[in-house]
Amino acid sequence: MAGMCESCKKEAATFHLTNLTREGQKEEQHLCEGCAIEQGLIQVQKPAYAHEVLENFMKSAKGDAASMANAVCETCGISYLEFRNQGLLGCPDDYDVFREMLLPLLERAHEATHHTGKAPRSLGTGRTSQQQIQQLKRKLADAVAAEDYERAAELRDRIDKLEL
Amino acid sequence: MSASLEDVIRNRCEWLRGEGPLSEIVISTRIRLARNIRGFPFLPRADADLRAQVADTVETTIRRTDLLADYLHLSIDELDDLDRRVLVERQLISRQHAEGSGTRRVAFDPGGSCSLMINEEDHVRVQVMRSGMQLDAAWEQINAVDDALDAKLDFAYHAQFGYLTACPTNVGTGIRVSVMLHLPALRITNELDKVGQAAKDMKLAIRGLWGEGTEALGDFFQISNQITLGRSEEELIDDFHRTVIPQIVEYEQQARQALTAKRLHALDDKVYRAMGGLQSARLMSSTEAMQCLSHLRMGLNIGRIKTIDLNTVNDLFIQTQPGHLQKLHGGRLNGEQRSIARAALIRSKLHQN
Ligand SMILES: [Zn+2]
Ligand SMILES: [Zn+2]
Numbered sequence: 001m002a003g004m005c006e007s008c009k010k011e012a013a014t015f016h017l018t019n020l021t022r023e024g025q026k027e028e029q030h031l032c033e034g035c036a037i038e039q040g041l042i043q044v045q046k047p048a049y050a051h052e053v054l055e056n057f058m059k060s061a062k063g064d065a066a067s068m069a070n071a072v073c074e075t076c077g078i079s080y081l082e083f084r085n086q087g088l089l090g091c092p093d094d095y096d097v098f099r100e101m102l103l104p105l106l107e108r109a110h111e112a113t114h115h116t117g118k119a120p121r122s123l124g125t126g127r128t129s130q131q132q133i134q135q136l137k138r139k140l141a142d143a144v145a146a147e148d149y150e151r152a153a154e155l156r157d158r159i160d161k162l163e164l
Numbered sequence: 165m166s167a168s169l170e171d172v173i174r175n176r177c178e179w180l181r182g183e184g185p186l187s188e189i190v191i192s193t194r195i196r197l198a199r200n201i202r203g204f205p206f207l208p209r210a211d212a213d214l215r216a217q218v219a220d221t222v223e224t225t226i227r228r229t230d231l232l233a234d235y236l237h238l239s240i241d242e243l244d245d246l247d248r249r250v251l252v253e254r255q256l257i258s259r260q261h262a263e264g265s266g267t268r269r270v271a272f273d274p275g276g277s278c279s280l281m282i283n284e285e286d287h288v289r290v291q292v293m294r295s296g297m298q299l300d301a302a303w304e305q306i307n308a309v310d311d312a313l314d315a316k317l318d319f320a321y322h323a324q325f326g327y328l329t330a331c332p333t334n335v336g337t338g339i340r341v342s343v344m345l346h347l348p349a350l351r352i353t354n355e356l357d358k359v360g361q362a363a364k365d366m367k368l369a370i371r372g373l374w375g376e377g378t379e380a381l382g383d384f385f386q387i388s389n390q391i392t393l394g395r396s397e398e399e400l401i402d403d404f405h406r407t408v409i410p411q412i413v414e415y416e417q418q419a420r421q422a423l424t425a426k427r428l429h430a431l432d433d434k435v436y437r438a439m440g441g442l443q444s445a446r447l448m449s450s451t452e453a454m455q456c457l458s459h460l461r462m463g464l465n466i467g468r469i470k471t472i473d474l475n476t477v478n479d480l481f482i483q484t485q486p487g488h489l490q491k492l493h494g495g496r497l498n499g500e501q502r503s504i505a506r507a508a509l510i511r512s513k514l515h516q517n
Contacts, residue, residue: 054331054332054333075205076205076206076209077209078208078209086208087331088206088208088285088330088331089206089208089330089331089332090205090206090208090209091204091205091206091209092200092202092206092320092322092328095322095325095328095332095335096322102332105332106325106332106335106393109332109333109390109391109393110336110391110392110393110394111367111391111394112336112391112393112394112395113324113325113393113394114324114325114393114394115322115324115325115326115327115335115336115337115393115394116394116395116396116399117326117336117337117339117395117396117397117398117399118307118310118327118337118396118397119321119326120314120318120319120321121311121314121315122314122318123321135396135398135399138399139399139402142406146406
């Protein structure tokens with residue numbers, strides 16, 4: 001049902017909305033992106049960036065080698081194919097079981113493959129001072145670029161303390 | 165069962181207090197953390213029994229944690245749709261949590277600034293809401309709640325990938341920072357694309373907010389991060405603080421100033437039509453109410469209207485939502501009855517001033 005936009009009748013309708021009328025009846029609306037934005041019915045921008053990446057990733061499943069598609073997590077029983085179809089993993093172990101296939105996805109969605117930030121307290125201080133230093137150095141570079149020298153000096157002090 | 169819920173709806177939402185830095189434009193700030201418990205599958209692979217075990221484990225932990233001891237607990241799957249709707253309108257639970265299936269619960273503090281969704285997409289999603297631009301305070305509070313849970317629960321955590329989540333788009337910090345903005349002038353001047361660009365430059369998502377069904381209403385926009393891996397919580401929060409939000413706030417202020425200086429009649433027309441509609445209408449849909457309240461709020465903020473209290477307007481945003489409206493009325497209403505009740509409520513509140 002690739003219908004036309006009800007509003008401009010020129011573009012293909014890509015937004016399908018279900019509204020409630022005053023009588024509580026469901027009413028369908030089919031609009032193109034431009035008209036939906038114009039009417040304020042959808043976000044100004046495209047949907048969540050990371051989700052877009054995930055959706056593209058799910059759609060491109062055909063390119064996978066058969067061996068990948070057949071990979072199965074022994075802990076929860078989910079297959080790689082099932083993950084790709086639903087976009088949700090089955091258990092924490094899947095991050096290791098499907099590691100090779102997940103890395104490119106994470107790279108695209110987050111532009112990174114390693115966590116920095118908080119960690120459970122049982123793992124020690126939370127984050128290593130190395131991580132903290134890296135982070136502060138990035139902030140320092142930003143502060144210098146923004147010519148915020150007061151903040152830069154403060155960051156410099158914090159880095160010095162950690163590097164001791 | 166929901167005697168506590170009846171009290172809740174009569175309180176002002178913490179995040180709608182209209183206080184805090186930049187509160188003329190920044191309605192509220194919110195931070196969410198997604199966590200899962202080691203030893204359990206993620207929810208898509210959890211059967212009813214496991215879901216119940218997860219829920220009991222989390223709920224017991226909350227009840228035994230000093231910091232969270234006075235939280236109210238509700239079983240979402242046992243509530244009727246009106247009660248669920250009220251919780252969604254207050255942002256205590258997500259729409260997904262309201263509409264999901266199986267054992268799902270929520271616990272929240274009596275003031276409604278912190279809630280823990282149990283068995284939403286992840287085992288636990290903690291969120292903290294503040295009015296105005298208060299990300300640091302929100303982070304401090306949610307970090308403390310997370311620490312308290314961490315002391316009793318073994319969260320699924322990976323040396324490389326950080327906190328593990330059912331969806332890989334949340335892995336790492338599991339954090340979602342959201343800032344809700346009121347941008348009526350940018351909408352009138354047709355410059356919302358600037359906001360979109362500012363958000364896009366920082367890889368942030370922007371979406372409309374509030375409303376029935378899937379429609380987004382009024383001039384409210386929510387900006388949130390999409391990247392959760394490779395950047396620390398503080399760095400992500402910093403982006404909002406130092407870059408994106410000040411920039412968008414400035415755009416909106418400029419648009420308001422430009423309207424005031426050059427198109428005062430156009431501006432006043434919006435404001436006074438909104439006021440007239442709100443004070444006179446006999447039937448008012450939630451869409452129309454949101455739009456009129458939005459323009460009225462702008463009129464108050466830039467000093468065009470001085471006879472109405474901002475808190476009255478802030479309260480009406482939530483009281484005119486379908487769930488709250490029906491709860492305040494004391495029972496279910498059909499669409500037309502809701503429009504009548506909404507118009508009457510607004511008239512009475514605005515005339516009290
Ligand atoms: Zn169109
Ligand atoms: Zn698994």
